[in-house]
Amino acid sequence: MLDTGIQEFGLGTKLVSIKVADLMLKHNVLDEITARLDSSVKHWNDTICCAVYL
Numbered sequence: 001m002l003d004t005g006i007q008e009f010g011l012g013t014k015l016v017s018i019k020v021a022d023l024m025l026k027h028n029v030l031d032e033i034t035a036r037l038d039s040s041v042k043h044w045n046d047t048i049c050c051a052v053y054l
Helices: 004-036 042-053
Strands: none
Touching: none
């Protein structure tokens, strides 16, 4: 029987990849929303981006 450590690592890597892709998608959506807003609302944009990465 094969060592399951490799299989667990592969599964963990796949889950991390999915989470990173999800964060990137959310960030792209927020970029699109903020691009449509007035550029003077920069502080709002910074707050939202920080919240997504937490």
